[in-house]
Amino acid sequence: EQEARFSNEKALVQQLMTSRQDISQQADITDLQQQLALVQQGDALLQVDVDTRTVANVIADWTGVPLSSLMKDEQTELLTLEDEISQRVVGQNISLNAIAQRLRAAKTGLTSENGPQGVFLLVGPSGVGKTETALALADVLYGGEKSLITINLSEYQEPHTVSQLKGSPPGYVGYGQGGILTEAVRKRPYSVVLLDEVEKAHRDVMNLFYQVFDRGFMRDGEGREIDFRNTVILMTSNLGSDHIMQLLDEQPEATEAELQELLRPILRDYFQPALLARFQTVVYRPLTETAMRIIVQMKLNQVSQRLNRHYGLNTHIGESLYDTLTAACLLPDTGARNVDSLLNQQILPVLSQQLLTHMAAKQKPRSLTLAWDEEEGIVLQFDVVRKTKQEMSNE
Numbered sequence: 001e002q003e004a005r006f007s008n009e010k011a012l013v014q015q016l017m018t019s020r021q022d023i024s025q026q027a028d029i030t031d032l033q034q035q036l037a038l039v040q041q042g043d044a045l046l047q048v049d050v051d052t053r054t055v056a057n058v059i060a061d062w063t064g065v066p067l068s069s070l071m072k073d074e075q076t077e078l079l080t081l082e083d084e085i086s087q088r089v090v091g092q093n094i095s096l097n098a099i100a101q102r103l104r105a106a107k108t109g110l111t112s113e114n115g116p117q118g119v120f121l122l123v124g125p126s127g128v129g130k131t132e133t134a135l136a137l138a139d140v141l142y143g144g145e146k147s148l149i150t151i152n153l154s155e156y157q158e159p160h161t162v163s164q165l166k167g168s169p170p171g172y173v174g175y176g177q178g179g180i181l182t183e184a185v186r187k188r189p190y191s192v193v194l195l196d197e198v199e200k201a202h203r204d205v206m207n208l209f210y211q212v213f214d215r216g217f218m219r220d221g222e223g224r225e226i227d228f229r230n231t232v233i234l235m236t237s238n239l240g241s242d243h244i245m246q247l248l249d250e251q252p253e254a255t256e257a258e259l260q261e262l263l264r265p266i267l268r269d270y271f272q273p274a275l276l277a278r279f280q281t282v283v284y285r286p287l288t289e290t291a292m293r294i295i296v297q298m299k300l301n302q303v304s305q306r307l308n309r310h311y312g313l314n315t316h317i318g319e320s321l322y323d324t325l326t327a328a329c330l331l332p333d334t335g336a337r338n339v340d341s342l343l344n345q346q347i348l349p350v351l352s353q354q355l356l357t358h359m360a361a362k363q364k365p366r367s368l369t370l371a372w373d374e375e376e377g378i379v380l381q382f383d384v385v386r387k388t389k390q391e392m393s394n395e
Contacts, residue, residue: 005039012036078104081140088136089129090298090336091291094256095122095282096133102280103141103232115216115278119233121198123263124284125241127335131194134234138192141232147191149184153201162204167221182220190230198235199270206275213278235279240266245286259283289330296325299339300370303348307368311355318371321378347378354380 016032077084082093082100089096099120106117122130138148156165167179178186185191198206212218216229240263247254247262260281267276287295300322304315329338347370358365365382373379 008039009036009044012039077140078107084140085133085136088139089132090294091287092129092133092284095129095284098256098280098282099133099137114229115213116193116228116231116233119213119235119279121235121237121267121279121281122284123237123239123241123244123267123281125245125286125335126238126333127329127337128284128287129336130234130236130284131196132336134192134194134236137232137234142190142192147188148194149181149188149191150194150196151181152196153205154197156201156205159202159204161202162208163221165205165208166218178222179220182218182224182226185218185228185231186220186224186226189227191232193228193231193233195233195235197237199237199239203272206271210275210278213275233279239263239270244283248285256283259285287329287336289326292329292336293322293326295336296322296329296339299343300325303343311365313365314367316367316369318369320372321370324372350378351380354382358382358384 012032012035016029016036019028019032078100081103082096085096085100086093099118102111102118102120105111122133124130134148134150135145138145141147151165155161163179165179165181167177167182181193185193195201195209208218212228212233217225217227219225243262243266244259247259251258260283263281263283267281300317304317307313307315325339325342328334328342329336331338351370355365363384365384367383369379369381369383371379371381
């Protein structure tokens with residue numbers, strides 16, 4: 001069917017192009033255009049004219065850059081970069097501003113043409129937005145989270161694991177299969193590379209990144225040079241988190257310079273000076289109660305939107321639930337990611353069970369109220385109407 005449609009479109013396009021060149025056939029053009037529109041039905045297999053979108057589609061296929069990213073106004077996007085990211089990463093304005101400034105300098109050609117677009121070490125406690133920053137950058141800069149390449153460096157604590165990242169050399173087991181990192185970047189050169197828990201990697205593994213940070217290339221096991229110059233590299237670490245939190249407890253208004261000075265000797269113990277000089281350290285502070293509450297609201301709003309989209313439910317969320325989730329995320333060693341854990345383990349299972357119970361009883365909930373009780377836990381109250389016989393027969 002697809003081949004027949006393609007042949008039909010091709011014949012009509014060829015007739016249309018021929019008619020355009022012959023003045024005597026100008027009357028046929030409108031008729032041919034109508035026939036072509038009827039065949040294509042808004043989903044063209046062939047284009048009569050080459051426009052900006054057609055060229056962008058070809059480039060997207062070549063480079064792996066999403067079409068939506070190619071069609072954006074890059075200048076406007078760069079000017080509002082931190083604003084866009086802050087819609088997802090809450091309470092880290094200073095850090096996001098530092099990242100955005102560095103990327104603007106790189107995109108405008110003011111920094112060295114060697115090396116990636118930016119190399120950053122994100123340091124701070126767990127659950128404060130480091131990983132979410134990587135997801136947001138992949139979405140904003142490269143058109144989607146599928147443009148995020150994540151490598152957990154805690155799995156590379158032995159020197160021989162270097163070959164897993166860049167591929168085995170000739171004569172060794174695994175030669176020709178490619179490396180986990182090099183193959184991912186080769187297939188998607190426009191991407192965000194997230195190196196998680198970087199302090200746990202073996203020194204030989206970290207030495208592998210010298211040439212990447214410096215020249216923007218990594219030679220894989222087969223001798224090919226993999227281009228990293230269009231990537232943004234983010235490394236995450238909890239190094240010095242306790243010191244950061246202690247200083248901010250004592251001096252809540254501590255400046256960025258004071259935090260950087262605090263971290264400098266700690267980072268020197270883990271990174272060679274030459275490597276340390278090749279990336280920018282960005283400090284992520286513990287989230288305030290206000291920031292945490294905003295994150296809780298965002299997560300619960302996402303649940304509300306899904307309920308409305310799938311079941312037409314209007315959801316009302318009580319202040320007690322906001323208060324409880326916010327307090328739970330402010331506990332030591334938890335952070336914002338605890339919201340997802342609480343939702344997935346304590347709230348959504350109960351919600352889904354009650355929702356299925358109402359549906360099985362042929363009841364149609366119109367609205368839902370979510371709240372929290374200290375003794376009962378999550379409290380759900382559905383406003384239900386029983387389906388009519390007509391509605392049941394339609395199903």
